[in-house]
Amino acid sequence: MKYAWLGCLLCGSVLFGGTQDSDLNVNTRYTVDAVSLVGKGWQTSLAARSDQSENAPKLSARLRHDLMALINEKLNPSILDTLAVRIRRELNARQVEHRLLRSDVPEHVRVEFDVKPARASLDLNVSEFMYNSREGWNGAGEVGFDTHNNYFLFGLVSDGDTLNERYAGISGRYENRFPGTDRVKFGFKVESYHDQWNMATEQAAVANQRITGDVYRSRMNVEPSAVIRVSKPITVEVGASFERFDDERAGVPSQSANALMGTIRYHRALESSELQQEFNASYGLRTAARPLGSDFAYTRQLWDARYNASRGKSSITEIAWGGSISGRAPLDDRFVLGNSTALRGWNKYEVDPIGGNRVVANTVEYRYGHFQAFYDAGAIWDEGQPATFRHSVGVGLKESILSLAVAFPVRGGHVEPVLIMGILY
Secondary structure (H helix, E strand, O other): OHHHHHHHHHHHHHHHHHHHHHHHHHHOOOEEEEEEEEEOOEEEEOOOOOOEOOOOOOOOHHHHHHHHOOOOOEOOHHHHHHHHHHHHHHOOEEEEEEEEEEOOOOOEEEEEEEEEEOOEEEEEEEEEEEEEOOOEEEEEEEEEEEEOOEEEEEEEEEEOOOOOEEEEEEEEEEEEOOOOOOOEEEEEEEEEEEEEEOHHHHHHHHHOOOOEOOOEEEEEEEEEEEEEEOOOOEEEEEEEEEEEEEEOOOOOOOEEEEEEEEEEEEEEEEEOOOEEEEEEEEEEEEEEOHHHOOOOOEEEEEEEEEEEEEEOOEEEEEEEEEEEEEEOEOHHHOEOOOOOOOOOOOOHHHHOOOOEOEEEEEEEEEEEOOEEEEEEEEEEEOOOOOOOOEEEEEEEEEEOOEEEEEEEEEOOOOOOOEEEEEEOO
8 A cells, every 4th residue: 555655646746747847848939039027107128228118217237138138049937037036126126027928920929027116115316416626516315205106205405506506405396107007107396495696697687687587595496297108219298387586685576487398308229239329309398478477478498419329338429409598587597508517617607697598509428438538519698699609628537427527618828627526417
């Protein structure tokens, strides 16, 4: 009887093992055509980098390489389990499951990893930390809390580089990243800043009240918006801005700039075995009008285009942008050149202390490894005035978002280089 039971167990083991091997053999017949990751509100295809949602999380280079290595190879289920664990750890996901989808080619399949996000997460992000030898220190940090489909973000900022003012204060933002579809995202932003001014800007604002507003002690902005993904390369953002300016003089009533806004963005990325190319373009329109309860009436247009090509350690980037304002706009909406990102090396208060309502600018940057060299050109002026083009050159080191550069304005006479270093996106 004992030997009979042993014989049954042995036969069962052989039959069970045969079934497993049979399933494994069936799966390994298939060739993998594509690999994709899908989460709430985003999708990434590893077969085509351009097939990616705007808010898709970024994968490490090593994990991305190992996922792409599955393509055009025979299916190996055990490797899929291992990769699912790595994806869960890297994206801090609650669960990652993989499934096989039918391909258009017989005996071929597509692998899809379903990423279920953690129920809540906390992020700390330093969005700006920079030193400019002419402007001093600038910094901005944000704390974000993500729960289910809702994202809350709170920030602190002190920035004397971006505009003709130094503004410091707080901001808060709410986003609903998945309101029933991955094509629409709603947002709501509130900002409150205290402002400081250069004397040249204060004097120029008094002399040019016909084309811009007065300097202000503080400003507050409330901005609802919605982002719509029209197609894979195109997104559209629409919204409104309700901005209030409190005058530096006691007893002077506040002014408002209430506007409707719209921006269309295009993104395209192409990859080959040797050359990677990426193209981004956008056009933005902002219109403030009296029927919206605005003290300012103006229309602001801004366009930009960016092309990047890289091969091995070398890359070249071309950035061109321009804008125009018709009507009387507040100081924070006027264009600025001569800071740490546009016409580097020049003094923005020397170029135009209150900014301009017309601008064109261009940057060409070459990188080899960590080394970078750049050339900037641009002009800023007011309608009816002549445009004066200025140029600058620079060299430096850059690793990801960390940058150290020295910029030189191109002009006759004394040359004063400007040091720019820190976190620059």
